[in-house]
Amino acid sequence: MSTNEHTAKDISPPTLTTLPSELLMFELIPQLDSPLSLLNLSVTNRYLATLCLPEFRRRVLSRDLPAADQMRFKPPDDETAARLTDKEFKMLYVRYVRRVCCECWSRKGERHALWKGRAVCQKCQRRNDR
Structure with missing residues (x-):
């Protein structure tokens, strides 16, 4: 074969x-x-x-x-x-x-640490605030 x-x-x-x-x-x-x-x-x-x-x-x-x-x-x-x-x-x-960001799905590092009580990470939160 x-x-x-x-x-x-x-x-x-x-x-x-x-x-x-x-x-x-x-x-x-x-x-x-x-x-x-x-x-x-x-x-x-x-x-x-x-x-x-x-x-x-x-x-x-x-x-x-x-x-x-x-x-x-x-x-x-x-x-x-x-x-x-x-x-x-x-x-x-x-x-x-x-425990992942609901927007970028990342779980890595402090930059992507989820805020307490938030569904998005700091990086995405800053992008949303702009």
Whole structure:
């Protein structure tokens, strides 16, 4: 068999151990609304795109998250959560669990340290103030 011939058993789907660590927080949700639309996104943005999916929202509200994340992320009560848009819900999660800037998604260095109680880093805050 030449090197460019593949059989079905040669091509295996990625397992949790072969996926980037950004995606390992919880298992990938198999019922993606549109998997093809996620292919052109970077790994981080693909991960963040999954946060808007209804299945993810259900898991957060049912407290079906890893224990360490449950301690850091206290979801709003169900009535409040029901009124949040998917984007607002994602921002809550990103802000309290991932601790990344909601605008540039950075987590690096003091320049990008999140302000206490803010969802954006100092660099983005200064840019927004201009």
